[in-house]
Amino acid sequence: MSNNSVSTSEEPKLEENNHPNIVFVLADQWRAQEIGYAGNDQIITPNLDKLASESLIFENAVTTMAVCAPWRASFLTGQYPLTHGVFYNDKPLPNEALTLAEIYKEAGYATGYIGKWHLNGHARGADPFSARDQPVPKDRRQGFDYWKVREVTHNYNNSFYFDENDEKHTWEGYDVFPQTDSAISFISKNKEKPFVLMLSYGPPHDPYFSAPKEYQELYDAGTLKLRPNVPEEYQDSARRVLAGYYAHATAIDKAIGDLLAGIDKAGIADNTIFVFTSEHGDMLMSRGVVKKQRPWDEAxxxxxxxxxxxxxxxxxxxxxxxxxxxxxLPTLLGLSEIPIPESIEGKDFSANLLAGKDLENEATLIMLPVPFHEWQFKNGGREYRGIRTRRYTYVTDLLGPWLLYDNEKDPYQLTNLVNQAEYKGLQKEMEAILKRKLKATHDQFLPADEYMTQWNYLYDRSDSLRAENYLEINR
Incomplete structure (x- = not known):
């Protein structure tokens, strides 16, 4: 732990559970549009819909960098990717990072983590996926004590995990359900004192067709409606993928219903901050592609x-x-009445929320410092920076302005307004906001190679392959 980390005191500062518990549930690759309370009438999510009827609903929750490990590092540290250094999957979050669990632990909280971790990374020069099946050493758990974790897997049936003692176990059946059972057990055993628990599910991230059969049978791919930005030649494939994706989502919804019932049974619902969200979305054949990294709303x-x-x-x-x-993280800390460390770069919106106001935040930053894996350079990936406001999306690449959408008039982002004369004033306004955001985060928007060199990283496999004029080709 670095000098700016909190120290661990022998006696907790909270003698009784008068501070809120935190239960943070994270899905992987669940996009905002695919849920009942958001107006989707073909997905079955009754428990999340009921939860929404009792919750703050964030209509524009935006992942700053739409990839797994970078999201996790930014959430746990409250920092931007170019600060904590995890802007590429399977790169390690430094031990020196000051994280959510360490902060809450110093305040007297019990800490627990269940599910997918994806922050241990691999040694420089090792196979890029070499650590995914290995236990996470105790000093790499970033302050979490209760521990039932797999670094990364996309096999959600009878998958294995490691406990606090690095002993290997199996999640019997579809792992979402035994992971939820462990969460309920943790809550029951810790209900007399404040705790923070993170439950991290693997689905609905692909593979899309591995949910339990009973959930797959709920959806007929042939009847599913698609977003209008799915090209015609991909629509049959998109419906099949969407049906499998929905099956995962409905299975998770069932698990969340069980988890909420467990919280009610423990008698702590009123004093528990319960959060459900996802790391990023999935294009799901919008624009003819799947998965993430891209700056469009689906991702x-x-x-x-x-x-x-x-x-x-x-x-x-x-x-x-x-x-x-x-x-x-800073907003959760604000709601928990815990001081916010100086290392945190994000904004604490708790005061606005408690006052019944909106966030008064004009825009949030989106970025991709280094394209990799499924959107590597040779597949059309490019470095970008951008902003998402309530209404607009504006994105630049290394050549300059790239995308501008009016998401109110054009919710499927079919019409790029960039460099059109009638939107010159709007584009100038968006560019000014983006420049302020980059200045505030000390982001010089350099080419990918610069950041890989700064952090002593190696590209994985063929990620670095590109034509000299790859940006112009992708215009």
């Missing part, structure tokens, strides 16, 4: 619900201003 917008009855009651309220990944 960057995620569902987010926050229920805290003691402070917000149990009536639904929609929050319209955008909130970014680094803002989540």
């Amino acid at each position: 960057i917008k995620v569902p987010m619900l926050l229920r805290y009855p003691d402070k917000f009651g149990t009536r639904s309220k929609r929050v319209l201003d955008p909130i970014g990944t680094p803002d989540l």
Whole structure:
């Protein structure tokens, strides 16, 4: 732990559970549009819909960098990717990072983590996926004590994990369900004192067709409606993928219903901040592609619900201003009445929320410092920076302005307004906001190679391959 880390005292500072518990549930690759309370009438999510009726609903929760490990590092540290250095999957979050669990632990909280971790990384020069099946050493758990974790797997059936003692176990059946059972057990055993628990599910991240059969049978791919930005030649494939994706989502919804019932049974619902969100979305054949990294809403917008009855009651309220990944930790700390360390770069919006106001945040930053894996350079990936406001998306690449959308008039982002004369004033306004955001985060927007060199990283496999004029080719 670095000098700016909190120290661990022998006696907890909180003698009784008068500070809120935190239960943070994270899905992987669940995009904002695919959930009942958001207006989707073909997905089955009754428990999340009920939760939404009792929660703050963040309409514009935006992942700052739409990839797994970078999101996790930014959430746990409250920092931007170029500060903590995890801007590429399977790179290690430094031990020196000051994280959520360490901060809450110093305040007297019990800490627990269940599910996918994806922050241990691999040694420089090792196979890029070499650490995914290995235990995470105790000093790499960033302050979490209760521990039932797999670094990374996308096999959600009878998958294995490691406990606090690095002993290997199996999640029997579809792992979402035994992971949820462990979470309920943790809550029951820790209900007399404040705790922070993070439950990190693997799905609905692909593979899309591995949910339990009973959930797959709920969806007929042939009847599913698609977003209008799915090209015609991909629509049959998109419906099949969407049906499998929905099956995972409905299975998770069932697990969340069980988890909420466990919280009710423990008698701590009123004093528990319950958050449901996702790391990033999935293109799901919009624009003819799948997965993430890209700056379009299907990849960057995620569902987010926050229920805290003691402070917000149990009536639904929609929050319209955008909130970014680094803002989540300081806002949770603010709601928990825990001082916010200087290392945190995100904004604390708790005062606005408690006052019944919107966030008063004009925009949140989106970025991709280094394209990699499924969107590597040779597949059309490019470095970009951008902003998402309530209404607009504006993105630049290394050549200059790239994308501008009016998401109110054009919700499927079919018409790029960049460099059109009639939108010159709007583009200038968006560019000014972006420049302020980059200045505030000390982001010089350099080519990918510069950041890889600064952090002594190696590209994985063929990620670095590109034509000299790859940006012009992708225009």
